[in-house]
Amino acid sequence: MLTLADLVESLTGQRPPNLEQKLTDAVIDSRQACPGSLFVALKGEHEDGHDFVADAFQRGAIAAIAERELDIGRWKGEGGRWKGEGCPFSILHLPFSIFQSPISNLQLPACFIVEDSLKALQQVAAYWRGKHTPRVVGITGSVGKTTAKEMIGSVLCQRFCTLKSKGNYNSEIGLPLTLLKLEPSHQRVVLEMGMYDLGEIAELAAIARPHVGVVTNVGPTHLERLGTIERIAQAKTELVEALPGDGVAVLNGDDPWVRQMAARTRAEVFYYGLDQTCDLWASHIESQGLEGIRFRFHHGPETIHAKVPMLGRHSVHTALAAAAVGLVEGQSWEEIIDGLRGAAQLRLLVVPALQGSTILDDTYNASPTSTIAALNLLEELDGRKIAVLGDMLELGAYEEEGHRKVGRRVLDVAAVLITVGERGRLIAEAALAWGMEAEKVIIEEDNDSAIAYLREIVAPGDIILVKGSRGMKMEEIVEAMTNEPMTNDQ
Numbered sequence: 001m002l003t004l005a006d007l008v009e010s011l012t013g014q015r016p017p018n019l020e021q022k023l024t025d026a027v028i029d030s031r032q033a034c035p036g037s038l039f040v041a042l043k044g045e046h047e048d049g050h051d052f053v054a055d056a057f058q059r060g061a062i063a064a065i066a067e068r069e070l071d072i073g074r075w076k077g078e079g080g081r082w083k084g085e086g087c088p089f090s091i092l093h094l095p096f097s098i099f100q101s102p103i104s105n106l107q108l109p110a111c112f113i114v115e116d117s118l119k120a121l122q123q124v125a126a127y128w129r130g131k132h133t134p135r136v137v138g139i140t141g142s143v144g145k146t147t148a149k150e151m152i153g154s155v156l157c158q159r160f161c162t163l164k165s166k167g168n169y170n171s172e173i174g175l176p177l178t179l180l181k182l183e184p185s186h187q188r189v190v191l192e193m194g195m196y197d198l199g200e201i202a203e204l205a206a207i208a209r210p211h212v213g214v215v216t217n218v219g220p221t222h223l224e225r226l227g228t229i230e231r232i233a234q235a236k237t238e239l240v241e242a243l244p245g246d247g248v249a250v251l252n253g254d255d256p257w258v259r260q261m262a263a264r265t266r267a268e269v270f271y272y273g274l275d276q277t278c279d280l281w282a283s284h285i286e287s288q289g290l291e292g293i294r295f296r297f298h299h300g301p302e303t304i305h306a307k308v309p310m311l312g313r314h315s316v317h318t319a320l321a322a323a324a325v326g327l328v329e330g331q332s333w334e335e336i337i338d339g340l341r342g343a344a345q346l347r348l349l350v351v352p353a354l355q356g357s358t359i360l361d362d363t364y365n366a367s368p369t370s371t372i373a374a375l376n377l378l379e380e381l382d383g384r385k386i387a388v389l390g391d392m393l394e395l396g397a398y399e400e401e402g403h404r405k406v407g408r409r410v411l412d413v414a415a416v417l418i419t420v421g422e423r424g425r426l427i428a429e430a431a432l433a434w435g436m437e438a439e440k441v442i443i444e445e446d447n448d449s450a451i452a453y454l455r456e457i458v459a460p461g462d463i464i465l466v467k468g469s470r471g472m473k474m475e476e477i478v479e480a481m482t483n484e485p486m487t488n489d490q
Helices: 004-011 049-058 117-130 145-156 174-178 201-208 229-239 255-266 315-326 333-342 366-379 397-411 426-433 449-459 475-481
Strands: 038-041 064-068 090-093 110-113 135-140 162-164 188-192 212-215 248-252 268-273 280-287 293-299 302-308 347-354 356-363 385-390 416-420 441-444 464-467
Touching: 004 110, 004 117, 038 049, 038 117, 038 248, 038 356, 049 064, 064 117, 064 135, 064 145, 110 356, 117 174, 117 449, 135 145, 135 201, 135 229, 145 162, 145 188, 145 333, 145 464, 174 188, 174 201, 188 201, 201 229, 201 475, 229 293, 248 255, 248 315, 255 268, 268 315, 280 315, 302 315, 315 333, 315 366, 347 441, 356 475, 366 385, 366 397, 385 426, 385 449, 397 426, 416 426, 416 449, 426 441, 441 449, 449 475, 464 475
Parallel strands: 038 064, 064 110, 090 110, 135 188, 135 212, 162 188, 212 248, 248 268, 268 280, 356 464, 385 416, 385 464, 416 441
Antiparallel strands: 280 293, 293 302, 347 356
């Protein structure tokens, strides 16, 4: 595990003696601090981590990285470790020379003052990554990154001791925090890499130094920030550009934007997809509703029959990506299939709801591509189909076209459409324009109104898809529809 000596060496380039205390964890939320941990004070949109250094120390953190000196000595927290004026802790301003500093007699807890806390966190993570020798798999794409990360991790752990980023730890903060959990026993690391602008994936790759780069697709997500699909593709290409000559770029051969990335990498290229020219391709895809999907893998002369517990025909691309990484890493088909079968279905959850209905909870996020994929799954299921769709955010110039494409698809799938929000109205208008009956299209302004209408019409056997961008908080609809309403007598 990372020690205080490692921390100092990573920040100064000099290794002090007698500081071998282990850092049990690295956190940015003081509530997650535990005895022996490192707390990194970051400035957020709503909170400033510098206001919680004392809380982290109270919970047992032995080191903190911050951008300014704090008067923690005067902290008088109820039940705290320190009261009054005499708080025993050290403040060290970086950069400094360990030969000119009393660091060998460091009084813990210690607060290291740096110019930029985030850059310091990334510097420590890059140092710690360099101390280990696992093969690193980086994953990017407009949609499906987290699910692909979980599937790939499930496949790799059938043979290798594997570390993977938790949740959607895919940012300039989450990725370094994941790397700080590296241990000598880890043979593989699976990291999701997200971005909002050009250069960000390149920065993540410089920290993580991936050997394998997986690109799932290129779509209009974050178009509001990047402006064009071409710039989104350019941003995703940064991953394959960062791969070494002995690395492997695992590319979705069905996506023309992704396929052309092969020209931008020094690494070997491995294509996956439905196209028979791909190195690994799938055929005979059959959705079995909530039971999963069945299909056949094809790799060279091999044909492998598979059934995996993933929902919707579109999930075959995720299975292909995970299998491709397994093949690249030398795994057997038995290990690959076992990994695919053992992976949990993420994001889209199937939950029983009021009046004997079923909800497809896909409220994590939404883009035109992922929403149409969810509608395709809805189409495959038995029962009256109700689509509850909210605004899809950050689409930029593609906003109107993207929402209208979803509305066109709704017409062929849903018996009832309920939209939420100003942009959701565009979905409804498109469905009406394409011929959906007006009484089947309900336009609501907020979640509460959508909940009220759903409660009126829901019936046994209904299948209800709920999907929208995170900012719409449509999980409120799922929660309301899976809990009995309170009555005046309760």
